[in-house]
Amino acid sequence: MTGTFRTTVHAMAMPFVVELDEPDPVEVEPAVAEFHASLVWADEVFSLWKDDSYLTAYLRGDLMLDEAPQELREVLEACEWYREATGGGFDARRADGVLDPTGLVKGWAVARASAHLRAARASGWMVGASGDILVSEGCRRRIGIADPRVQGDPQGTPVVDVVELGGTFTALATSGGAQVVDHIWDPVTGDVARHYMQVSVAGRDLTACDAWATAITGGGPRIVPLALAQGLEVLLITGGRYDGTFDAQTSPGWPSVR
Amino acid sequence: MRTSRAVMVAGGCAAIVGAGWAASPKELPTLELVAPSTPEPSESPSVAASPEESPSPSPSAVVEEDDDHDDDDAGDDKGGERDDDESDDVATPAPAQPEPVVTPDPVVTPPPAEEPAAPAAQTFDGPVVTNARGEFQARITVEGGVVTEVQAVAAGTQDAQSVQINANAIPILREEMLAAQSWDVAAVSGASFTSPGFIESARGAFGKAGL
Secondary structure: OOOEEEEEEEOOOOEEEEEEEEOOOOOOHHHHHHHHHHHHHHHHOOOOOOOHHHHHHHHHOOOOOOOOOOHHHHHHHHHHHHHHHHOOOOEEEEEOOOOOOHHHHHHHHHHHHHHHHHHHHEEEEEEEOOOOOOOOOOOOEEEEEEEOOOOOOOOOOOOOEEEEEOOOOEEEEEOOOOOOOOOOEOOOOEEOOOOEEEEEEOOOOOHHHHHHHHHHHHHHHHHHHHHHHHOOOOEEEEEOOOOOOOEEEEEOOEEEEE | OOHHHHHHHHHHHHHHHHHHHHHHHOOOOOOOOOOOOOOOEEEEOOOHHHHHHHHOOHHHHHHHHHHHHHOOOOOOOOOHHHHHHHHHHHOOOOOOOOOOOOOOOHOOOOOOOOOOOOEEEEEEOOOOOEEOEEEEEEEEEOOEEEEEEEEEEEEEOOHHHHHHHHHHHHHOOEEEOOOOOOOOOOEEEEOOOHHHHHHHHHHHHHOOOOO
């Protein structure tokens, strides 16, 4: 198949845009179906909004950790690992004691599911996971950073910055903004985090980008040097101005192509 | 006799100190600054040219030049102040970034093709701001009304601690001003959003529930 195969699948109540450049015409549909199935499976294991998910059952105490799929232990251990790595900026333990790995699950599930896209034998692919972007090695795409005031799908709206993925960086995650207000908490104070309007992190691993973006949104400026030490690049939108522009800070290597 | 012994002791001390110095050369991070320019904004065809042309001076040379600006400290330089604040916020400074502030980077690439005429890049120097932590002066590069680069002309004092703190703090983050504009992009990265179908479904459910 020449050209680009584009489709959108829905899982975890979020749209996932998949783009495959020049895929195998026979393999492309099954590959996307496998990708979709992997995301749906992750939702069934990790959803806090479903009473019958493994995570909910584990938190209720109905299930031992070794009775659940090993991925549950893997993700909970990853949460603990990121809590240490981010100096407490990313903390899955909510103030009310519930373990909430939601901040990590989407990036982790997409990174895991994207392995199925290889079966399509495309020259390059991109996954737009409801605001987080993952591209294959060498698949150069220009990605916009959403205006933090935009609600809903930012596709097609004016953007505040443009970066190119596919070279040094293949993953981009953004946290904060206007989408779901006040869903990230500061692990130190326990209050709603309002350090930055929006935080974008570019790197090579979507799980790490997602976790660090959440960590910086929750933990504030204290976490930024730790992220930079990991080789990640950040764009922090610190505030809005009356004329509609934004004050922002970028790390020196931020891959902007404005 | 006594003189020769004194010479030997002094020589021994000097040898020990010298050996110690050679064994542990203390490398302080140095902050590369751009050279202060003439007061009028300099027209340059390419933004990247200005940092390259200026020979990167050693911190001591820069501070000597900055002494000229000692008097005009009245202005309020946002950029310098921000950088200073950032150094306070950063509790644990990251290891010195490999890329210093002055290196030309992807931000200063030529404007995208949609724009008809390439606007000339202009650099403006802010006033020198002096506070307890030394002198700060920022230089911004404006390209077609958009700030494309912020550099430090002077930051802190010659004091070793100040140089170290600023060398760590200032390259970490660069102030930018962003405006929402229309670009041709493949996708947009933003915070997570729920799919419209789910919202429709929820709306339908609320409607059924009579809410």
